[in-house]
Amino acid sequence: MSFDVMDYFRQETxxxxxxxxxxxxxxxxxxxxxxxxxNYPRDEVVIVSGIGCSSRAAGYLNFDTVHTTHGRALPFAxxxxxxxxxLKVFVIMGDGDSSAIGGNHLIHAARRxxxxxxxxxxxxxxxxxxxxxxxxxPRDKKATTAPxxxxxxxxxxxxxxxxxxxTYVGRATTYHNQLLTQLIIDGAQNPGFSLIEAVTxxxxxxxxxxxxxxxxxxxxxxxxxxxxxxxxxxxxxEVKDGQFTIGLLHRHEAPEFTQAYMEVIKRARGxx
Amino acid sequence: xxxxxxVRLMQGNExxxxxxxxxxxxxFGGYPITPSTEIAEGMAEKLxxxxxxxxxxxxxxxxxxxxxxxxLAGVKSMTATSGPGFSLMQENLGYACMTEVPCVIVNVQRGxxxxxxxxxxxxxxxxxxxxxxxxDHPAIVLSPWSAQETYTLTVKAVNLSERFRTPVILLMDxxxxxxxxxxxxxxxxxxxLIERPRPQGGRENYRPFGGALDEVPAVADFGMGYRCNVTGxxxxxxxxxSGSPQVTNDLIRRLSGKxxxxxxxxxxxxLTQTGDADMVIFAYGSTARTSLRALKLARAQGLKxxxxxxxxxxxxxxxxxxxxxxxxxxxxxxxxxxxxxxxxVERIAKGRSLVQPLSRVDGELxxxxxxxxxxxxxxxxxxxxxxxxxxI
Numbered sequence: 047m048s049f050d051v052m053d054y055f056r057q058e059t060x061x062x063x064x065x066x067x068x069x070x071x072x073x074x075x076x077x078x079x080x081x082x083x084x085n086y087p088r089d090e091v092v093i094v095s096g097i098g099c100s101s102r103a104a105g106y107l108n109f110d111t112v113h114t115t116h117g118r119a120l121p122f123a124x125x126x127x128x129x130x131x132x133l134k135v136f137v138i139m140g141d142g143d144s145s146a147i148g149g150n151h152l153i154h155a156a157r158r159x160x161x162x163x164x165x166x167x168x169x170x171x172x173x174x175x176x177x178x179x180x181x182x183x184p185r186d187k188k189a190t191t192a193p194x195x196x197x198x199x200x201x202x203x204x205x206x207x208x209x210x211x212x213t214y215v216g217r218a219t220t221y222h223n224q225l226l227t228q229l230i231i232d233g234a235q236n237p238g239f240s241l242i243e244a245v246t247x248x249x250x251x252x253x254x255x256x257x258x259x260x261x262x263x264x265x266x267x268x269x270x271x272x273x274x275x276x277x278x279x280x281x282x283x284e285v286k287d288g289q290f291t292i293g294l295l296h297r298h299e300a301p302e303f304t305q306a307y308m309e310v311i312k313r314a315r316g317x318x
Numbered sequence: 319x320x321x322x323x324x325v326r327l328m329q330g331n332e333x334x335x336x337x338x339x340x341x342x343x344x345x346f347g348g349y350p351i352t353p354s355t356e357i358a359e360g361m362a363e364k365l366x367x368x369x370x371x372x373x374x375x376x377x378x379x380x381x382x383x384x385x386x387x388x389x390l391a392g393v394k395s396m397t398a399t400s401g402p403g404f405s406l407m408q409e410n411l412g413y414a415c416m417t418e419v420p421c422v423i424v425n426v427q428r429g430x431x432x433x434x435x436x437x438x439x440x441x442x443x444x445x446x447x448x449x450x451x452x453x454d455h456p457a458i459v460l461s462p463w464s465a466q467e468t469y470t471l472t473v474k475a476v477n478l479s480e481r482f483r484t485p486v487i488l489l490m491d492x493x494x495x496x497x498x499x500x501x502x503x504x505x506x507x508x509x510x511l512i513e514r515p516r517p518q519g520g521r522e523n524y525r526p527f528g529g530a531l532d533e534v535p536a537v538a539d540f541g542m543g544y545r546c547n548v549t550g551x552x553x554x555x556x557x558x559x560s561g562s563p564q565v566t567n568d569l570i571r572r573l574s575g576k577x578x579x580x581x582x583x584x585x586x587x588x589l590t591q592t593g594d595a596d597m598v599i600f601a602y603g604s605t606a607r608t609s610l611r612a613l614k615l616a617r618a619q620g621l622k623x624x625x626x627x628x629x630x631x632x633x634x635x636x637x638x639x640x641x642x643x644x645x646x647x648x649x650x651x652x653x654x655x656x657x658x659x660x661x662x663v664e665r666i667a668k669g670r671s672l673v674q675p676l677s678r679v680d681g682e683l684x685x686x687x688x689x690x691x692x693x694x695x696x697x698x699x700x701x702x703x704x705x706x707x708x709x710i
Contacts, residue, residue: 125387
C-alpha cells in the first residue's frame, strides 16, 4: 500500500516538539496508517488528547482535534461521542495522564463500554515535566522523584482496563509497529471501549537514568522483553520477571453505551 | 416539548430544567450533589424524549468535561452542581473560557467552605464564580431570586453562552432552588433563542479564534469538516499553540474584551423605589426577597428606602451603583457571606456613599427585621457639595 502519510498531518505545525530519539513519532505514523486503512470519512474523525508529550500528537493531525486538560481526555471524548455517535472518536493519552490523574475516568469509560478507541503512549515516565515516575514506571527504575528507585508497584494498564470492562484490549511497542497498526484498526472497529497500549521509548527522561541511554538500546529492550500472547497461550513461551505480553490481550462482547442510550430514547418516547 | 404558555407550581430547580429544555439544551452531564440534584434528575427524565442526552459522570470534573465535549459537537450543554462540585470544575471552567466553548454551569450555593452545610443556603461562591479558575478570564454570572426568575435567567444563560462563546454560570442558592412557587412559562416557540455564530465560508479562511478585541468568532461543530484544533494552550487564530507574546496578549485581552465590550447586552438589574430614596439596599438571590420585605416595612415607617437588585453579578453592574453613589446616599449590602459583592460596591462608590455590609453565615436566611434595623443605622456621607465647601 502506498500513500502519503503527510496527508494526515497539519504540515504547518511540524516539526513536532518531541526530543530526538523519542518513539512517539513512530506511534503517530502507525496511527496514520491505521486511519488510512480504516478509510473513515476524514471529517467524521475526532481526536482527543490529554496533557503531556503524547497529547501533543492531536494538534499535528489534520482532523477535528481537541487537546484537553490533564487526565480528562476521556470525559471530553465521552461528551463528544454521546452528543454525536456518528463521529469516530480516538483518544490519545500518556501513561501518567491516563492512569494517575485520569485513572478514575479510564475505569469509568471502560465500565460504560462507550465506543472510544484509547491509545496509551506508555513511555513509563512523565516526560514533559522532565522524568518523574508514573504509575507505569516499573519497580526499582529511577526517576527524578524516585532517585533511589521506584518503590511502588506499577499498574498493568491493560489488565486494569480489562478488569474495568473494556471490550477490546491490546498492547504493542514501537518495535512491533505493524502489530500496533493492526491493534488500532481492530480496536476502532470494536463497537465499545477499546484500549491499546503502545509501549514507547523516552531516552531523554527515562532511558538515560535506567541504563538505556540510546534510543536503539530502548527499542532493543522492547524487542527482547515483549512476549507474544499467542505463544504464551500455546505454551510456547513464558513471561519472565520484567517482561510483558503483546498482541490482542482481551476481547469480549457487551452492550455499547451510546447504542444503549438510543434504547433509552425509545423508551422515553414510548416506542417500546 | 411544551407547546403552550402555562403556569405551573415548581421548585427553582424544576424551573431551571424546564427553561434549559425550552432554550434548546440537549446535553446534560452531571454528578449528584445537594442541593442541585433535582436538576440532574429532571434532565435524566426529560432529555431522552426530546432526543437529548443525559449522562451521570464519575465526578464533577468529568461532568464539565463531558458538556464541553458535547458543545464542541454542536449541542447546547449544561451541568449543575453545588460548592464542592463547583470547586472541582474550576480547571475545566477555565478551559471552556480559553477555548471559547459555550456551556452553562449551574451552581446552587450551599454553606461552605468544604462540605459545610449541604442543605443550608449561602452566597459564599460569588467571588469563586468570578475568579475561581486560574488566570485572567471573562465571567458571566447570573443570580435569580425566585423560581420564576430561575426560568428567565436559565434561558438567558443559555443565550449568552451561545452569543459570546463562553461558559455562563447560573448562581442560585438553596432557598431559590427548593422554593415552590408559581412559574409562568411562555410558549417555548415564542422564546427568543440565540445560536452560536457558525462559519459560512470555506475551511481555508476559517479563523475560529480570530477577530478584533470585541469580536466573537464563528465556531464550527465537530464533524462539519472545518478540522479545527482546540487547545487550552495559548493559541493563534486558527488554534495552533503559540508562545508568541503578541499572540498571547491578543488572545487574553480578546477573551475578556468580547464580554466587557458588550456589558450592556449582559447586565440587568431591577430598581425598586430608588428614585426618591435616601438610602438603598443592594441585594441579590434569596437575600433580596427578605430585603424587599424590609423595604416595605421601612416605607411604612416613613423611611425612604430603595433597592437595587442585580440579576447579573458579573460583569458587575457598575452603572447601578454609580447612579446611587453620585447622590451620596448610603448603601446597605446584606449577603449570606462575610462580605463579597460588597467589595465591588465599595470599589464603584469610591467613598462617595457609605457602603455598609451585613453578613449572615449561619445557614439561615436574613430576617426582615434585622435588615430594617441595619437600614435605620445607615448614615449618609456628607454630600459632594458640602465636601467641596470644606475644600474651600
